[in-house]
Every structure is written in structure tokens, then in C-alpha cells.
Amino acid sequence: MSAADFxxxxxxxxxxSLALGSALVMALVLTSxxxxxxxxxxxxxxxxxxxxxxxxxxxxxxxxxxxxxxxxTRTAERQAEFLGDSLQGYAAPLQLDLRGLEIVAGVxxxxxxxxxxxxxxxxxxxxxxxxxxxxxxxxQRPQIFADTVDLTSKTSSVTLVFSGRLYxxx
Numbered sequence: 001m002s003a004a005d006f007x008x009x010x011x012x013x014x015x016x017s018l019a020l021g022s023a024l025v026m027a028l029v030l031t032s033x034x035x036x037x038x039x040x041x042x043x044x045x046x047x048x049x050x051x052x053x054x055x056x057x058x059x060x061x062x063x064x065x066x067x068x069x070x071x072x073t074r075t076a077e078r079q080a081e082f083l084g085d086s087l088q089g090y091a092a093p094l095q096l097d098l099r100g101l102e103i104v105a106g107v108x109x110x111x112x113x114x115x116x117x118x119x120x121x122x123x124x125x126x127x128x129x130x131x132x133x134x135x136x137x138x139x140q141r142p143q144i145f146a147d148t149v150d151l152t153s154k155t156s157s158v159t160l161v162f163s164g165r166l167y168x169x170x
Contacts, residue, residue, distance in 0.1 A: 072142040072168040076105035076115040079142075079168050083119060090136040094129035096160075098122075105168075113170035120163040127153075130160040142166050 036042075072079045080103040091098040099122045106116040123133060130151060137144050143166065150161040 070143045070167075071114065072117075072166065074168060076117050076168045079166070080105045080117050080119075083117065083166070086140065087119075087121060090133055091123060094125065094132050096123040096125035096129050096133060099124070108170050114167045115170055116165045116167055118163075118165045120161075123160045123162075124154070124157055127158050130158050133160065134162075137162070137164075140166075142168070 074082065084101060084103050087098060087101060101119070101121040103117065103119040106118060108115050123130060134149070137146075144164050145166065146162065146164040148161070148163040150159075152159045152161075
């Protein structure tokens with residue numbers, strides 16, 4: 001390589017070095033401005049919260065998703081029998097004609113292993129008796145979730161058609 005070739009190569013090396021140095025400086029500037037203030041401390045706080053939530057979810061003493069009396073502890077089949085007897089027991093003193101009582105225990109759903117117990121019935125009688133039955137259902141434990149409630153007036157009486165469910169833990 002001659003001295004003339006070396007002299008013409010010098011500006012090219014200088015330009016390449018300048019471009020590389022500028023790229024490195026720009027990368028450092030962009031990295032520093034892309035990280036929010038207090039990022040490491042905020043990340044540590046979130047990590048602590050996740051670890052705490054994980055620990056609580058695995059703890060047996062942690063409160064459940066539902067209140068204690070919201071989910072039955074019987075088998076779904078036994079709860080279905082108990083519910084049928086309870087509905088008959090509520091309707092009889094209120095002089096309600098209870099018809100078409102259907103109670104079906106479902107299959108476990110989801111990770112929590114809750115079993116729905118679906119039921120449907122039709123009752124006829126006085127307005128006060130129908131409201132009394134609904135009041136009794138509202139106090140039933142485990143909690144009953146109403147899907148449909150249809151109260152139809154028949155001049156001197158009413159017809160109540162109720163469809164709902166409750167849940168049992170497996």
C-alpha cells in the first residue's frame with residue numbers, strides 16, 4: 001500500500017469511527033431517556049406485590065372469593081334434595097301450589113371446581129305468599145342466584161315462575 005492510498009483511507013476510517021461513536025452515544029442517550037424515573041424501585045414494588053398475592057392465594061387461611069355461606073359444602077346431589085325439601089317446606093305454610101319443580105345438579109366448572117345446581121318451579125297463590133316465598137329464598141344458604149323471576153297477576157292470585165341456581169364446592 002502506498003502512502004497516497006493510506007492518506008485517502010484515513011478520511012474513510014475517520015468517518016466510520018465518527019459514525020460508530022455517534023451511534024453509541026445516541027444509543028446511550030435513547031436508553032437513558034426511555035427508562036422512566038424510579039423504574040427499578042417501581043419494578044421491585046410490583047414484584048413484591050405479585051409475590052404477596054401469590055403467597056396469599058396459596059395460603060389456606062386466605063379469604064375465599066365467595067363469603068363462607070355463599071357456596072354449599074354438601075355434594076350437589078344432596079344439596080338438590082335439600083333444596084327440593086326446603087322449597088316444599090317454604091310453600092306449604094304459605095298455601096302456595098308448587099308445581100313443575102325441576103332440580104338438576106350440574107358438572108364441575110372451571111378451576112375452582114364449583115358445581116351449579118339449577119332449579120325451576122312454578123307456584124300459584126296469593127301475592128303476599130309469593131313475596132314471602134321470594135323472601136325465604138333470599139335468606140336461603142347457600143345463596144341462590146336468580147336467573148329469571150316472572151310474577152303474573154291472575155286477578156285474585158298470582159303465578160310465580162322462578163329459575164335460578166346455587167353453587168356447591170367439590
